[in-house]
Amino acid sequence: MSISSFYGLQTSLRGLLAQQRLIDTAGHNIANASTKGYSRQEAALAASPATRIVGGTATGVAGHLGSGVDVQAYRRIRDVFVDLQFRAQNTSLGEWTARSGALERAEAALAEPGENGINQQLSEFWDAWSTLHNANSVSEQGAAKTTLVAKAAALADAFETVRAQIVLTKDQTNAEYADLSGPGGEVQQIAQDLASLNDTIKKFTVSGEVPNDLLDRRDALLDDLSAFGQISVEDMGDGTLNVSFVDKVAAGTTYPVVTGTTADWAGPPAGDAWSPGGRLGALLDVSKTGGTLDGYLTTLDTIATNLANTVNTAYQGTFFDLGGGPAAQTLDVSAALLANPTLVTAGTGAAGSTDLALAVSQLRDNPAIDGAYRSFVAKMGTDVREATRQQGNAQVLTDAVENRRQSVSGVSLDEEMANLVRFQRAYQASSRAMSTLDEMLDVLINRTGRVGL
Numbered sequence: 001m002s003i004s005s006f007y008g009l010q011t012s013l014r015g016l017l018a019q020q021r022l023i024d025t026a027g028h029n030i031a032n033a034s035t036k037g038y039s040r041q042e043a044a045l046a047a048s049p050a051t052r053i054v055g056g057t058a059t060g061v062a063g064h065l066g067s068g069v070d071v072q073a074y075r076r077i078r079d080v081f082v083d084l085q086f087r088a089q090n091t092s093l094g095e096w097t098a099r100s101g102a103l104e105r106a107e108a109a110l111a112e113p114g115e116n117g118i119n120q121q122l123s124e125f126w127d128a129w130s131t132l133h134n135a136n137s138v139s140e141q142g143a144a145k146t147t148l149v150a151k152a153a154a155l156a157d158a159f160e161t162v163r164a165q166i167v168l169t170k171d172q173t174n175a176e177y178a179d180l181s182g183p184g185g186e187v188q189q190i191a192q193d194l195a196s197l198n199d200t201i202k203k204f205t206v207s208g209e210v211p212n213d214l215l216d217r218r219d220a221l222l223d224d225l226s227a228f229g230q231i232s233v234e235d236m237g238d239g240t241l242n243v244s245f246v247d248k249v250a251a252g253t254t255y256p257v258v259t260g261t262t263a264d265w266a267g268p269p270a271g272d273a274w275s276p277g278g279r280l281g282a283l284l285d286v287s288k289t290g291g292t293l294d295g296y297l298t299t300l301d302t303i304a305t306n307l308a309n310t311v312n313t314a315y316q317g318t319f320f321d322l323g324g325g326p327a328a329q330t331l332d333v334s335a336a337l338l339a340n341p342t343l344v345t346a347g348t349g350a351a352g353s354t355d356l357a358l359a360v361s362q363l364r365d366n367p368a369i370d371g372a373y374r375s376f377v378a379k380m381g382t383d384v385r386e387a388t389r390q391q392g393n394a395q396v397l398t399d400a401v402e403n404r405r406q407s408v409s410g411v412s413l414d415e416e417m418a419n420l421v422r423f424q425r426a427y428q429a430s431s432r433a434m435s436t437l438d439e440m441l442d443v444l445i446n447r448t449g450r451v452g453l
Contacts, residue, residue: 006441007051007065007067008433008437009434009437009438009441010067010068011048011066011067011068011433012068012430012431012433012434012437013068013434014048014067014068014069014070015068015069015426015427015429015430015433016427016430016431016434017071018043018045018068018069018070018071019423019424019426019427019430020427021043021071021074022043022045022419022423022426023420023423023424023427025041025042025043025074026416026419026420026423027420028041029041029411029416030411030413030416032411033411033413033416036220037216037217037219037220037223038213038216038411039076039077039078039212039215039216039219039409040076040077040409040410040411040412041074041075041076041077041212042074042075042077043071043073043074044071044072044073044074044075045069045070045071045072046069046070046072047066047067047068047069047070048066048067048068048069048070049067050064050065050066050067051064051065051067052064053065073210074210074212075210075212076212076215076216076409077408077409078219078408078409079405079408079409082401082404082405082408083219083222083405085401085404086223086226086398086401086402086405087222087223087226087231088226088230089394089397089398089401090223090226090227090398091226091227091229091230091231091277091278092277092278092390092394092397092398093227093391093394093395093397093398094226094227094228094229094278094279094282095277095278095279095281095282095394096282096387096390096391096393096394097279097282097391097394098278098279098282098283098286099282099285099286099387099390099391100384100387100388100390100391102169102173102282102283102286102287102292102293103286103292103380103383103384103387104384104388105169105172106165106166106169106293106296106380107380107381107384108165109161109162109165109166109168109169110162110377110380111162112377116158117158118155118158118159118162118373119370119373119374119377121151121154121155121158122155122369122370122373123364124151124154124155125148125151125152125154125155126360126361126363126364127151128144128147128148128151128152129148129357129358129360129361130357130361131144131147131148132144132145132148132344132346132354132357132361133346133354133357133358133361134354135346135354141346141354142342145341145342145344145346146341146342148341148344149333149337149338149341149344150341152319152320152333153332153333153338155307156320156331156332156333159300159303159304159328159329159331160328160329160331162300162328163297163300163301163326163328163329164329166293166296166297166300167297169293170286170287170293170294170297173283173286173287173293174283174287176283177280177283177284177287180228180279180280180283181228181267181268181280182267182268183266183267185267186228187225187228187257187265187280188263188265188266188267190221190224190225190257191243191257191258191263191264191265192263193221194218194221194222194225194241194243194257194258194263195258195260195261195262195263196261197214197217197218197221198218198239198240198241198258198260198261199240199261200214201214201215201218201239201240202238202239202240202260202261203239204239205238205239206238206239218241222241222243225243225257226278227278227279228245228276228278228279228280229245229246229276229277229278229279229280229281230245230246230248230276230277230278231243231244231245231246231257232244232245232246232254236260240260240261241258242256242258242259242260243256243257243258244256244257245257245274245276245280246276246277247274247275247276248275248276248277248281249275250274250275253274255268255269255274255276268280272284272288272289272291292383296376296380297326297328299372299376299379300328300376301326301327301328301329302327302372303328303368303369303372303373303376304322304327304328304331305322305327306366306368306369306372307320307331307369308320308321308322308327308331310363310366310368310369311360311363314356314359314360314362314363315345315356315359315360316345316348316356317345318334319333319334319337319344319360320332320333320334321333321334321335
């Protein structure tokens, strides 16, 4: 076919429009450089279909004349594999952060080392028995007995306070788990937002459009959800995603969060029979029946029981009472001795004998009491340090993956500014080509046939 004299104008126009779209895309990137979850976008260009030129060749075609450029698509720069890595690390970070926080609150209840901790109260309790043993007169023994009962009551109160604080930590952790995972919680809100985005994205996808900014918002929600537990994401091919929590212990077991455009999450499975990992898994593992905090309470009750039984045996009578509930909660000095400390028996021999006081005072550093308590404090401290260390490691790994992701998807202002200069130059060149063609056409149309001009 013959070539119109106006052919080049259309080619230049395509170049102008393409460079304008490139500039618009760069401006959009720059505007969202600080937007959380935003992925850098680019306009994908491709040469427009060429025009066949008729010529005197054997085939009758002299060649193909290019017709400019078209914008094929506006696409996100995203690495799916790095996204999967980030969410896996984010699950680990959420788990260790939640565990570390809960254990730190429990450890704070011990107040160790310090003047108000059980260790100090035990030391003063044994000292009081030693003072009673060393008392040389009836008046000295009376004062020593009063002090002894006061120190024993303070020790019992310390056990009760520590246990109550650990129970409070357990209740708070349970409440946090229920608030996050239950109806109206953060997980359900994310599920509803994902379902809504699935519905909107599906409508665009079916019509052949790619809503990049909506896809970014959905990916950001998936990142947030991954902190609560290990997730499985299935692309349904129509723009929607099916999202589920994965049980880390029971292989193959999943718990739907979103199916297509429907938010399935109404709350976690009943009881504690699942292990999602992440923040929910850590909160559940720490606070459930038989969990970490229950283990601490059991150990504390055992120490309180050993204290009461061992002291009563050495005292050859009832010095401590244990009620019907948990030992650390019900441990107390005998009601008769609290009412009248002079009833404390210092010895079994003649007046002034203090052999019982000596026997009890020699229980200091008993492996089942002082030794067990020190081991308990050390165990809790080790658990907290390990959780804190793991949290630090998870944070480093998560940051490293996020940096890799940003190197691919993040907006570099320097790069965008360089692109703007490049696109501007290309726009100017296309504009210059159009101006040249315009001048040529002006000569052709307005001056052809005018002699002497």
